[in-house]
Amino acid sequence: MSTFQILMFAMTLFFAYQIFRHVQNLDDSPPNMTETKRSEPVIAEPASVAEADKAYEEGNLAGAKMHLEEALHADPANPEILNKLAFVTAKSGDRLSAIELYERSLELDENDDLTHNAIASLYRAEHAYERAQDHYLKALEIDDTYAQTYYNYGNLLVDMHDIDAAHSMYTHALELQHDFVQAREALQSLGRIKND
Helix, strand or coil: CCHHHHHHHHHHHHHHHHHHHHHHCCCCCCCCCCCCCCCCCCCCCCHHHHHHHHHHHCCCHHHHHHHHHHHHHHCCCCHHHHHHHHHHHHHCCCHHHHHHHHHHHHHHCCCCHHHHHHHHHHHHHCCCHHHHHHHHHHHHHHCCCCHHHHHHHHHHHHHCCCHHHHHHHHHHHHHHCCCCHHHHHHHHHHHHHHHC
16 A cells, blocks of 8 residues: 555545544534535434443444444434444444445435545445445535535545546645645645656
């Protein structure tokens, strides 16, 4: 694995953590209207979700998973719980089960671009590039103003050896978010790849 691929994999893990943090904080903070046009409904969650959040913060993935499974049993049609459980499941190393959980979440809410991003990252890690691409394209169809999606899609395109398209995605991410350090670094790396 090249240094660039290791960096890209690390960024995928970082993005998965950001998805978890975003989902975790939906009810705690007002939406940032300057970043995206998201307006999520407030959903009351069982107490076990708070316990799961606490367990995760303490590094107890097994405990977080157990509490989220309890919460899902109490509310099986809650996409937020499914997404958290999928994240913790992936973090535990079971990407295939996490994909199944994200798919269930998308059955409940197919217009959640963050879930499409998360599942695409897992498909990418499993080298199911076409499936990952389908989810990134769906995420862009839902929200074409979210810079992170363009960045993530660029990472996939690098894996698919489509350097020109990846360059375009990273550039678009920077146009949307001028201080996107990872996108700028990825563009610089692509320049080195083209020059080699």
